[in-house]
Amino acid sequence: MLKILMGDMLYSGDGVGNRMCPMPVGFVAAFLEKRLGSAVDVRLFKRPDDLIEAADQETPDMIALSNYSWTHSLSSSLLKSFKEKNPNLVTVMGGPNYPREMAKQQEFFHRNDGVDFHVYMEGEQGFLSLTERLIEAEGDLARAQQGAVPGVHFLDRKTDSLVAGHFFDRLIELDEIPSPYLTGLMDPFLEMGLQPMIQTNRGCPFTCTFCVEGQAYHTKVRRFSLDRITAELEYIAERVTPEWSLSITDSNFGMYEQDIDTCKVLRRLQDEYSWPFDIVVSSGKNRVDRVTECARLTRGALSISLQVQSMDDEVLKNIRRQNISVDGLKKAVENTQELSKTTRAFSAVIVPLPGETLDSHISGLKELVDMDMDYVCPFQLILLDDTEMSGSESREKFQMVSKWRPVPNYYGKFGDVKALELEEICVANSTFSYGDYLEARGLHFMMQCFHSDDAMLEIRRYLSLFGISPFDWIRTAQLEMPSAPESVRKVYNDFIEATGNELWDTREEATAFFRDGDNIDLFVTGDMGDNVLFKFRAICMTGAFRDYLDYGIEIATNMALEGVPESDIARIREEISEIGRYIYHKRRLPLDPVEIQSMAEEHFLHDLTAWETDGHVRPVKEYRRNEPVAVTFGYDEMQTSKLLYAYEQLGTSMQGVGQIVRKHNPLYFVRETARAGYYGIDVPVRAGTN
Template identity: 30%
Template sequence: MVIEQPGQTFIPVESLNARTFGHGIRAAAIGRPLVVFLAHLHSTTGKNLRVTVPLGMTYVHSYLKARFGDAIQIKQLATTQQINEALNEQVPDVFAFGNYSWNTALTNAVIGVVKQRHPKVVVAVAGPNIPTEKPIAQAGLRRNQAADFYISREGEHPLANLVETCLGLADPSDVKGTVVDGCYSLTQEGLILQGDPLDRVGVLEEIPSPYLTGLCDDFLANPEFIPLLQTSRGCPYRCTFCVAGHDWWSKLRAFSVERVKEEIDYIQARTSNPLLRIADENFGILPRDVEIAEHIRKVKDTFSYPSVVQVYTDKHLTKNVKQVTLLMRDLIPLNISFQSLDKQVLKNIKRVNVKDTAIEEAAAFAREHSLVLSTELIFGLPGETIDSFTNSLDKVLDHRFDNVVIYALNILDQAEMAFAEYREKFGLKTRFALSENGYSEYDSVQTFEMDELVVATSTIPEQEYLRFFKFIFFFNFALFYGWLRELVFFFETNGVRATSVIRSMLADPEQCPTLAEFASRFLTGHRAMMRDTREEVAELIRELAESQPEQVTDNQFGAMRYQYAVFSDLFTEGRFAEVVHEFAQSGLRLHRELTGEAPSDSFRAQLDVITQLQIQSFIPLHEPVPETVVLESGYDLVGWKNSNFRQPLADFALVEPARFSLRIEGYQHHERLWDARGNDDIRRIYLRSFASTNANRRRHLELCEESPQA
């Protein structure tokens, strides 16, 4: 046990006369069950939320109940309304909160109210946002003294130690000011107490399944909650932008395959949400993950659930990842998250260096099996430049990735990138903005969750950094959502870089007025949300809540959310076809400049076909449309697509024109959207759809059955 005093290093605490308690207590010294409340809060103020089953809270619940049985009484709470109702019925002895980047401010506000009304309640906060580095812990705990105990990383063992300590006391509140292993605490004198650190849960089967014990039933019955499945814990990688990059998380531990299968069956039988999210950092890293994927395939084929699986597979295209992707080919893409392809940048962020041969192997595997190939890149990583980032984009386009999403660099509290020495080394300058689902109201208190966004580095000045967000906005429009995918690859196969087309469009607003308007709208709004301090952001949102409450309740904050909002504006204003034509004409101008010749009639005919394909592939969400529409072409569009757009469309000319169908996959899902329109305006329909899933936003191209084979 150690204590840390202001201005001093951590030192032993023999002089504190800390109580020592035995283990294995099964009866409360207070003569009744110890009452424990568990809370995992999310905002309920805004609309269009994306909420998962609070699995971490239910893991803790199931572990505590298994360890202490009838000696404790537990309630689990997911909203502030539930907290108010529970506190009206009884006052807990221990109140533990899950602390994450999306609920820190709300959690602190609730704790403040609880402590004011019931000062004897023992409050603990656990989660990945709790500091583990001593200097950060010192500053953080003294800045925010709301809770009595803080638990970083896994919460099961430390919280059990706290509960066991309370069980041995005639008055559980006497635990305050003592040392509990696995916890930090703060004395009234400002001393930081630290119990002995605890190792991971070594055998995950110690934690009974919260699904199979019924602890998640209420969440599964609520369609707002996406089922969350965890098959393993740990990550062997060291990425500096990720909270899982710490050595503590490096050891992989797994739940048994049979248990995971039973959980999948249980979820399928009870969920009201068509999605499934897998929480593993690297699904497919273990050979047994293939067996889990086989079971998901079986459930999907039998019960048509899930409709989409949201998951990050391992960062290497291993045999396991290949098998997992093939088994769930209609549920997940083949995703290789590069983040950057610049060798020095990858070194700076301690990311695995991806070899060109590995990229080509992934592309070849996707082509061979007709898989959707996707990747992610993060703009503004340490050492990146505009040119190096654009080179990375060109490289993934060379390999014909179907979906490419660009994320803005966001500093997470406990990632290595958040530490002062790392920021200084790479010249990271940041500003703050309200995060997605970041506004809440509780007991007349407004709370604000913040994103810390990088706006400059030692290699990208601030103005240049921010201007590039116009490019990101349109690139995501074109490639992540795929609304211009065929046009992108049409020009790529004819020697015109898509990145060059986008940059030329942004540089010439007179030639591309619609794109210029919406890209400027995005950048203006994005910049307007950012402030130098958290306090300035809070003041901004307070003003908006008064003057433009719909902007707050519609949840248009966070870089990706605001991007969705501008996309929704574009669609609801009926401007989509204008952007398609602007891209086509800009590419045509660049092609003329590169070749020095006017485009041939054949080239123009090809461009016209692809332009019509892009427009007709779009699925409007505000009004019912046919499941299938037909497009006639003198080129084998399906053959071109199946070749992964590796050759010019001219190589796929047909002797006789053929008819191609553009079909909506998952048509029933869209029918439900149309049926649920109610009194929502068109814009809110798009916003709600973006909030649920990014899948099935385009029609699927097929050869019509009555057409001769191309």
């Protein structure tokens, strides 16, 4: 019997790491056990310390670890450590973080000299073929490497030549792979409190050059059966509590008819188990009607991602992408806002893509913000190994300049092993300078503070009544930063400095810094290695919220007063001031458990809850009351439970809060409001109503 340890490693620690069940490795293990039965003894791991202990005590024949951009260094470092202790051990990696070009594949094995094999493309069949070869070789590495292994690459270290077996055609009937949930393989990880993830299909019909699924191998979409998906979801629902999130790893969830059937199952589970009410997906790139229906069925638990990456036609041509029309985007946003108070319409942009300029990027952001997109997520262009974008031809054609940075929150010490994940990002190209990159990042930060997830929604709605572009308000706040209050300037300048400080010119420089002395402690303490954008957003949602709110009010007031009669000035100042107080109590994120579970009461001259209920479409002066309006602010039971659970899991440091904001729908953390009604009755108003 071949003893095999497999893992998808978790960077454990205070508020860091990939806290999801190792479903992909579970697929490979379940397929292997189905085909080879008692010929193999397979165990799965998530925590590195558990794997280290098992490797020391059990003398395995083979250890196989996942290779993603967020696990590569840890997996490679662990395998090298195991190999040094046990030279007879066979070591394997598998996953998408593997180069496409042969020369770079050879370089991969030079750089990762503790890795014997890498499974190529989808892993089930390739790993099965490797295991069968190893059984035939009675566990002997030299014999196993006598000839190519289908679906697997390795380096013949005697001749320094790459040996690449042909890769398998993808499985057509995905139900051939047993469920890692229904077989019990995921039970230990659910018991650990890891977030469940499922997959309902594989593949992507699109060919975006920046994506690992942009090559022809992945264009056919294969599906698991609805019966299988239903059984998995029911199995998970019986073992989790309502505050747990669900991740669906499909590339285009909601784009297909079967996805609607899946959402009907999720709706039933919400009724029976009060779960899931937070579903993380990458939704379909077209068929917005189906995606919207999926969001409706799941009561807003599933947000609608309207990914555009760029709004410039030439850029889209360069990356082989076609977006839905602007009118289609606007309609999708409108449909989303009609669904649920916590349903988000969000879009992603990537900077700097080939052909993008700072002006075209800003123009695209303006278009998205002013169409009332709830959240615009700005990504940096990551040059992933197995993509056309990272190839030599693209780099030369578009004169791409790259740097290396830590993958946010993926670092740690495990026994004698130190690991830090690095990623290569593009920071300039022939049309976008490094100075443009820093200015764009500054604008992204201001959007996080003033726009994302309704951060200061009421100010944006107020300005719209004057015909003022919400984006122009955000951009003006950035451009006037040199004259902003010192506390505001400091946070902004610290963000820009941190954005530059996280970059190294080469992988080797970054690695050398990390391994030098106790520099790893800078990452563990949060001084380095965070998601800079979300860490600073967390600062602006908590300790710096008042300063940035006051600054936003000042800019908004100046814009609203421009050209108005003198007789209106005092009224406008009063209205915006009250809106600012309302936002402060409703949208500031508390860190104190006592405050989270408490109610606050404020009095206003305007009935702002009624203005909110009416959709912010009428002038605020129509809501001026003769008597002050009492408004209470507080979290409901579900919000309180979810927020306390998030803090328990990820902590209340800015590092941890940044992860909470990134991983959870922040609209769940907007306080409920209730007022003494105009006719003397209490009228509850759900926070986030548009």
